[in-house]
Amino acid sequence: MPGVVAIAHDGKTDGAVLLDRALSLSGFREAMAPRIAQALAERGACSAIVVPALDGFAADSPARTNPRLVEQLLDVLLDLGVTDVAVGSTRATAALWLENRDVFVAADLLGYRYETPAGWPYDVIDLSEDAEPGAFPSWGPLADTDLSRAWRDADLRLVFSANRTDDDDGYALTLSTLLSVLPRTDKDYHYRYRLDVGDVVAQLLAAAPVHFALIDAVVSGHGQAGGRRPIPLATDTVIAASDPALADYVGALKMGLDPFVSALAATSLRAVRSTPDLAILGSVDVYPGWVNPAPALVASTAVRRGFVTADRAIRPVLQHVDRELFPFRHPANDWLNRSLADVASAGPTGEEGAALLSLVNLAAGELEKVGEAWGVVAAKDLLRQSDAPLNIDPDAVTGAQYDAIAGELLPQTELLRGVAADSGGVRWRFDDGAVLFDGARRIPLPFEAFTDAVPIHRTIQFMNDYAGGRALATARDDTGRVTRQVERNLYLPQPNYTALGGGVTIDVTKIETMDYGPRRQRMFWKTVRSENGSAIADDGIVTFEALGDDTLVTIWGRQHFALPPLWAAIDSQITADMKAALVTEAYGRFFQRTFANLEAVAEGRDVRIGRPWTEASQAEALPVERVADAVRRFTPEGGFDLSAMVKRVLGKGPGATPEPVKIDSDGFRHFQSSGPPEPGPVGQALTVLLSDLRHAARVDSGGER
Amino acid sequence: MKAFRCLVGVRHPPERVALGVRDWMAEVGPNLENVDTVITTARLDRPDGAASLVNEWRVTPALPAALDGVVTRDMLGWLDHAEWAADLGACKWRIEPFFMAEAIDCKGVTRFESAMGGRGARVTFEGQLDIDPAALATLPVVWRGPASIAVEMLISTLIPRNFRKCVEAVSVLLETERQLTSAP
Numbered sequence: 060m061p062g063v064v065a066i067a068h069d070g071k072t073d074g075a076v077l078l079d080r081a082l083s084l085s086g087f088r089e090a091m092a093p094r095i096a097q098a099l100a101e102r103g104a105c106s107a108i109v110v111p112a113l114d115g116f117a118a119d120s121p122a123r124t125n126p127r128l129v130e131q132l133l134d135v136l137l138d139l140g141v142t143d144v145a146v147g148s149t150r151a152t153a154a155l156w157l158e159n160r161d162v163f164v165a166a167d168l169l170g171y172r173y174e175t176p177a178g179w180p181y182d183v184i185d186l187s188e189d190a191e192p193g194a195f196p197s198w199g200p201l202a203d204t205d206l207s208r209a210w211r212d213a214d215l216r217l218v219f220s221a222n223r224t225d226d227d228d229g230y231a232l233t234l235s236t237l238l239s240v241l242p243r244t245d246k247d248y249h250y251r252y253r254l255d256v257g258d259v260v261a262q263l264l265a266a267a268p269v270h271f272a273l274i275d276a277v278v279s280g281h282g283q284a285g286g287r288r289p290i291p292l293a294t295d296t297v298i299a300a301s302d303p304a305l306a307d308y309v310g311a312l313k314m315g316l317d318p319f320v321s322a323l324a325a326t327s328l329r330a331v332r333s334t335p336d337l338a339i340l341g342s343v344d345v346y347p348g349w350v351n352p353a354p355a356l357v358a359s360t361a362v363r364r365g366f367v368t369a370d371r372a373i374r375p376v377l378q379h380v381d382r383e384l385f386p387f388r389h390p391a392n393d394w395l396n397r398s399l400a401d402v403a404s405a406g407p408t409g410e411e412g413a414a415l416l417s418l419v420n421l422a423a424g425e426l427e428k429v430g431e432a433w434g435v436v437a438a439k440d441l442l443r444q445s446d447a448p449l450n451i452d453p454d455a456v457t458g459a460q461y462d463a464i465a466g467e468l469l470p471q472t473e474l475l476r477g478v479a480a481d482s483g484g485v486r487w488r489f490d491d492g493a494v495l496f497d498g499a500r501r502i503p504l505p506f507e508a509f510t511d512a513v514p515i516h517r518t519i520q521f522m523n524d525y526a527g528g529r530a531l532a533t534a535r536d537d538t539g540r541v542t543r544q545v546e547r548n549l550y551l552p553q554p555n556y557t558a559l560g561g562g563v564t565i566d567v568t569k570i571e572t573m574d575y576g577p578r579r580q581r582m583f584w585k586t587v588r589s590e591n592g593s594a595i596a597d598d599g600i601v602t603f604e605a606l607g608d609d610t611l612v613t614i615w616g617r618q619h620f621a622l623p624p625l626w627a628a629i630d631s632q633i634t635a636d637m638k639a640a641l642v643t644e645a646y647g648r649f650f651q652r653t654f655a656n657l658e659a660v661a662e663g664r665d666v667r668i669g670r671p672w673t674e675a676s677q678a679e680a681l682p683v684e685r686v687a688d689a690v691r692r693f694t695p696e697g698g699f700d701l702s703a704m705v706k707r708v709l710g711k712g713p714g715a716t717p718e719p720v721k722i723d724s725d726g727f728r729h730f731q732s733s734g735p736p737e738p739g740p741v742g743q744a745l746t747v748l749l750s751d752l753r754h755a756a757r758v759d760s761g762g763e764r
Numbered sequence: 765m766k767a768f769r770c771l772v773g774v775r776h777p778p779e780r781v782a783l784g785v786r787d788w789m790a791e792v793g794p795n796l797e798n799v800d801t802v803i804t805t806a807r808l809d810r811p812d813g814a815a816s817l818v819n820e821w822r823v824t825p826a827l828p829a830a831l832d833g834v835v836t837r838d839m840l841g842w843l844d845h846a847e848w849a850a851d852l853g854a855c856k857w858r859i860e861p862f863f864m865a866e867a868i869d870c871k872g873v874t875r876f877e878s879a880m881g882g883r884g885a886r887v888t889f890e891g892q893l894d895i896d897p898a899a900l901a902t903l904p905v906v907w908r909g910p911a912s913i914a915v916e917m918l919i920s921t922l923i924p925r926n927f928r929k930c931v932e933a934v935s936v937l938l939e940t941e942r943q944l945t946s947a948p
Contacts, residue, residue, distance in 0.1 A: 158928065163880055164773030173881020180881060383769060390921075 062334035064300040064309045066341030070293070074277035077297040078128050079135075084340050085299040087271055088139060091215060094270065095140045098214040106143040107136045107215035108184070112236045113148050113162070114221070114286055115169050117381035121280035122289040124221045124236075126170040128275050128297075132219060134175045144179075146171060147210060148239045149187040152247045155681055156375040156392055157385040161185075168384045186210050187242035187676075194266045198531045198545065200254045200448040201262045203674070205242050216269050218303050222276035222294065222310065225285040226352045226360045226413075227251075228321035232310040233272040233303035234260050235323055240267075245678035247374070252367045253446045253672050257326035264303070264327055272303035274310050276346075281314075283352045284409035287400070288379040294346045304331040315345040320357065350408040359417040362424030367443070369423040372682035377403045377416070389683045435551045435558035444669040445527030445549040450590055451568055453533050453545045461534075461543050461572050464583045468600055471495065472615050483647045493596050493619035494642060498650040500612050504661055506578060506605035512661040515580045516541040516573050518601045521660050523652035524551040526564060526669060536575065544571050546584070551668075553620055554645045561623035566590045567597045578605040595619040612657060614650070766916060768872075769890040770924040774935040778876035778885035782852035784934035785874070785887075789819055792933040796926050798825045805843070813850035818843055825922065839863040842923075852876060857891070859923065867899030874927075889927045 065085035067077045082088065098105035109132060115123030133144045146166065154160035159168060162185040174180050190205035210216060218233040225231035237260060243249040250259045276296035280289025296313070300306035304327040311318035319325045364370050375392040376399050387393035403419075405412040434442040474495055478486040487496035502509060516532070519525065526549045534543035546569050552562030568588040574581050579602065586597040599616035622630055630638070656666040673679050680688070774781055784792075793802030799821065806818040822841040843860040859870040872891020879886040893916065900908050 159771065159773050161773070161775075163775050163884060167773055167879045167884065167886065168771075171880075173883065183880070383771060386770070 061336035061338065062301050062305050062331065063338045063340065064298065064305045066296060066298050066309065066313070066339075066343065068294075068296040068342060070295045072295075074125060074128050074275070074297065075131055077277060077295065078131055078273075078275075081273065081297040081299040082132075082135060085271075085301070087299055088135070090271065090301065091136075091139055094214055099140060099142075104142045105140060105214045106145075106209075106212070107133075107141045107217065108145050108147040108186075108210055108213045109133065109136075109217045109219055110147050110186075110236060110240055111219045112221040112223075112231075113165050113169060113239065114151070114153075114223075114231070114236075115289075116153070116157075116378060116385055118168065118170060118384065120169075120289055121278050121291045122221055122223050122231075122286045123169050124219050124275045125277065126166075126172070127176070128277070129219055130172065130175045130181070132217070132273070133181050134177045134179065136215065137175070137177070137179050141215065144175075145182045145184045145209070147184045147186045147207070149185060149242055150244045151239060152245050152374070153378070153385075154244055155677055156388055156683075157380065158388055159385050165385075184209060186240055187244075190242035195262055198449040198453050198529070199262045200258045201241075201266070202448060202529075204249075206263075206266060207240065207242065210240055211267050215271075216267060217271050217273070218269050219273040219275060220306075221280065222274050222296075222298075223280035223286055223289050224282060224314065224350070224352050225321075226283070226287065226356050226416075227285070227364070228323045229316050229352060229357050230307075230311050230314055230321060231286060232274055232307040232324075233269075233300075234264075234307050234321075234327055237263060237269065237303060238323075243676045243678075245676065247364075247371070248367070248672075248678035249676075252364060252370070254448065255326075256323045258448070258450075260323055261326040261330065269303045272300050272306040274298040274306055276310070276313070279346065279349075281346075281349050281351070282404075282408040283350060283356060283406070283413035284379075284404035285352050287377045288404035288409060288412075290350075290408060292346070292348060294349070296346070302331055302334070304328050305334065305337070308332075309339060309343060312343045313346055314349055314351055316351055320354075322361070350410075353410070353413050353417070355417045356413045356420075359420035359424065362427075363420035366423045366427030366430075368682055369427070373419075373423070375681075375683070376400065379404065389681070389687070391683050391687065432558040435555050435562075439524075439551070439668040440670070442526070442551075442669040444667065444671050445564065446672050447528050447547050447549050447566065447590075449529055449531055449545055449547050449568065451545065451588055453531050456533070456545060456570050456587075460570060460587075464570065464572055464585045465574075465581075467585070468583055468598055468615075468617075471617060472497070472600065475615075481643055481647065483650060485643070485646050485650050487642060487646055490617065491619075493617050494646070495615075495617050496646050497613065497615040498646070498654075499614075500650070500654040501606060502610045502612055502654070502658055502661065503608075504610055505608055506603065506610045509610040509661050510580055510603055512663070513603070513657055514541075515575075515582045515601065515603055516544055516571070518582055518657070519546060519548055519569075519571075519584065521653070521656045521666055522550075523649050523656065524553065524555070524668070525549075526551050540573070540575055542573050542575075544573075545569070546571055547590075554641070557623060557626050560625040562626065563591055563593050563623065565593045565597070565620060567594045569597070579603065593621055595621060612654065614653065766893045767890070768893070768924055769888065770928055772887045772889070772928050772931045773879060773884060774887065774931060775880065775884045776935055776938045777882065778878050778887070779852050780938055781885045781887060781931065781934055782848075782855070782876040784938060785876075785930060786815065786817065786846075786848055786852070786855070788934060788937060789930070792930055792937070793821065795933060796929050798823050798922065799926060800824050800841075810850070813852075815848040817846045817848065819846070820844075823922065859891075864895075864899065867896045869894040869896070887931050889924060 063085050065081050067080035067084060069077060095105045109129055111124035111129045113123055129146060136144050148162050150160060150162060159165060163183055166183045171183060186207035189208040191208050192205050194206035194211055195201035195204055218237050220233040220236035223231050238246055238250060240263060241250060250256055276294045276298060279292050279294045281292045282290035298306055298310055307324050308318045308328055318328050376395045379400055387396065403412045403416045474490065475486045475488060475497055478488050480486045485496060485498040487494055528546065528548040530544050530546035532541040532544045536542050548567050550565040552558040553565055566589055567586045569584040569586050571582060571584040582601045584599050586594060596617055596619040599614065602613040604611045659666050789802045790804060793799050801822045803820045804817055805820045808816040820843055824840065839862045841862050845858045845860065847856045853876055855874045857872060861868055870891060870893045875888045877886045895912055900912055
């Protein structure tokens with residue numbers, strides 16, 4: 060079917076009519092009919108799942124798809140012959156900090172009646188409950204992710220989003236709503252912080268394509284605060300499209316946005332931009348009176364997301380919520396939200412709050428950069444490990460490409476002939492901007508024992524400053540040893556001190572071959588891609604050889620890393636001797652630590668640096684929970700003095716007499732001397748704030764009620 | 765007067781949830797945070813299906829140091845006087861704390877309504893709390909503020925929180941029961 064997007068707009072009618080018009084205009088019924096007929100012919104049944112936006116935090120929120128329209132769509136499907144219709148979703152990140160966000164309860168509170176207007180019952184299903192492995196390719200970002208069996212098996216998969224602005228992506232339409240198909244609760248953590256959310260959505264679409272997508276833009280949520288405080292605006296429109304990316308493309312145009320502003324949508328948009336015979340039916344004029352988030356807010360929110368802990372702490376604080384329906388789980392969040400949500404979305408369309416929040420976001424981002432640089436240079440175990448999936452299709456790598464690697468690299472090893480080794484046994488020289496280097500160490504372990512403990516195909520993962528990545532074996536020998544693989548590696552910025560001036564993580568994707576002899580094993584790798592442009596070359600050979608009762612490990616490499624502007628400028632100014640000294644020092648350290656790592660691995664020790672991401676659906680404890688736990692652990696025995704806090708909070712009334720600090724057994728009252736002066740208004744405000752925070756944290760910790 | 769409200773949604777029919785809340789508190793209560801025991805000290809089942817119950821709750825919250833000597837462990841708890849409707853659709857209740865009972869008037873109603881197309885229940889717990897300032901006047905001046913706040917916290921925070929957890933725990937029990945009965 061050629062791509063089609065239909066835009067039904069009419070300010071003088073209601074949503075039901077608009078939906079019907081959009082479905083008719085887009086040829087929805089005609090497009091669905093063959094699929095339904097096929098399912099009925101094959102199985103005598105046909106199932107359809109509609110995934111709506113359940114992101115509303117109030118019953119009539121424009122951030123959620125109007126349940127009446129969703130139910131009307133279910134009736135249309137039933138009329139077409141579908142035998143089993145359901146509304147599907149999963150719990151989202153907000154379920155970690157709000158009550159009643161379970162799919163069934165949230166759907167009920169947001170207005171789903173479990174019965175269509177025509178009186179047919181339907182079910183609401185939690186798509187995490189039947190999630191199974193195997194839906195996604197083993198090399199992609201969702202390799203370890205399950206997917207709902209019901210969603211995969213549905214004859215018709217439909218997404219019906221709300222129409223709203225969003226400070227993460229500029230807009231949140233059908234592709235954003237599609238994320239709610241994925242099973243893990245903390246979607247921000249698992250699909251946004253850990254992974255490239257654009258790749259996630261693209262893989263999800265590839266694994267289980269959506270057959271039709273709709274946008275409920277009858278009453279939209281616009282404004283600078285996006286979903287945090289969706290401001291209703293009558294836009295009297297329903298959009299229906301044969302592909303969710305097409306729906307989002309046109310939906311963004313209607314908002315007056317460049318559709319590619321959304322990192323979540325961009326990858327999928329590129330895939331449909333050249334859809335042949337695409338028909339866009341209806342006006343793509345911008346909605347009158349529409350206000351988008353400022354570009355600075357979207358950009359700064361992306362910066363803030365880099366500081367995972369801060370982002371997880373701040374989101375509950377910013378969200379406007381109907382507390383009666385969705386009370387906060389943690390009193391500290393409740394209290395902070397009361398104080399700050401309005402401030403962060405202040406202004407008729409949120410513009411004042413957006414300006415303030417942009418500054419806060421940037422400050423959080425800068426803090427993260429400082430912390431990251433400090434971690435790279437001085438505290439590597441504080442850094443998060445990188446969770447980088449493969450970014451090339453392993454099936455696209457030909458046998459000829461693998462076979463060519465050794466022949467290309469081995470002659471280059473000769474280029475170091477005649478170069479004197481330094482005191483650490485390292486040789487190096489420049490070659491067209493790259494550094495050719497090698498080094499060797501004799502490890503006092505027999506060859507068999509060493510190679511059993513250190514699988515050669517994993518050697519790169521044991522190298523100094525390896526920060527994460529993924530490898531996928533593409534061929535094995537008769538004994539199961541890996542002979543070919545594709546691997547993506549991330550390393551801390553090299554040299555580490557470049558992190559202090561814009562140095563970026565080295566991100567390289569390699570194809571690799573291994574050969575195994577009785578007394579020698581070799582691994583060859585060649586870089587074929589650098590996602591962030593951090594490397595121009597990073598090729599190498601590692602050899603394990605039997606040498607008497609020991610094992611000789613030799614590493615040869617050709618590396619050319621891109622320097623950030625600051626370091627490039629410095630590099631161009633320093634003398635050749637100084638440059639040589641820096642290279643010698645850098646490779647000396649690399650070899651020393653890499654060989655030490657290999658010895659450690661041979662001894663069974665873990666050499667990975669950094670903190671791993673958790674696989675738990677609910678991710679790590681929320682920052683508010685960790686603070687509460689810390690308060691509980693560090694509060695002195697006997698708790699804190701609520702009375703003193705209350706007095707500080709309430710202050711003294713006019714004419715109040717001083718209160719005794721103690722009444723002794725004889726009835727004498729003891730008073731505090733006049734002491735230091737009372738703090739000024741700012742001091743008092745800070746005291747109150749700290750007291751309240753401490754109290755709220757104590758309540759969260761269970762130590763106070 | 766301080767009003768409070770708590771809404772809990774669960775995936776079981778309202779009658780079953782109401783029965784669980786009415787009859788399983790002794791089992792569910794001690795599993796809740798800061799709850800020591802829940803004992804039904806009186807129960808009267810009427811012929812029409814209505815019931816009157818008195819549950820004695822003993823709780824163990826961490827207390828602020830300022831209340832040491834004012835509130836002792838045996839004062840931490842309350843009697844829950846409940847009047848259950850015959851159709852289990854509502855329960856009127858009154859809380860009688862062990863501490864400052866004469867100063868406190870706390871009562872409300874819990875409603876169990878059908879939701880999710882009959883597949884679930886929406887349970888609403890709402891009440892109001894009045895503290896008599898005259899009764900507080902019998903306390904030493906330094907203790908009045910903290911005592912009043914402690915009671916308010918105890919009733920308007922701990923009780924609704926515990927109620928939510930009660931309903932959720934009943935829901936888990938119902939789920940376990942459902943799985944047991946549906947097992948082959």
